[in-house]
Amino acid sequence: MTYELRVIPDCPNSIAALELFRRALAAESTGADIRVVELSNEEQAESLNFHGSPSFIAGDRDVFPSTAAPALTCRVYQTEAGLAGLPSQKDLQAALRSAPRTS
Template identity: 65%
Template structure:
């Protein structure tokens, strides 16, 4: 499975998102690299169905599907206590587990 972290320039959560993704994948025993893809145009956002930075991608699929319109923007993730710029480690782990059991 291929993993990507899709970001926009100057996203304040990019470095923390990459660290989180790598840590969760390692904890799940996933080997391989996370490719960081920096989007620079609204056209790219539309083509890739990009719903904000950072986006966690497995084999081309957003691990946190969104009904928001694709756009070059920051992304927020829902937590029990509100919204944050990153998913919780538990939510990312659960998302990775969901895609790794798919046929």
């Protein structure tokens, strides 16, 4: 399975999101590489069905599906503590476990 972290330039959560993604994959015994993709225009957002930065992608699918229109924007996640710029590690791991398995 391939993994991507999709972000926008100057996203305040990019570095923390990459570390979180690494920890979540390690906890799930997945030592996969993570490709970081920086989107810089609305055309890219539309073509990649991007719903905000950061987005966690497994096998070309956002592990936190959204019904919002694609946009070059910051993203918020619902956590036990309320809205946040990152999901909890627990929620990310659960989303990764639920992601369809592709190569």
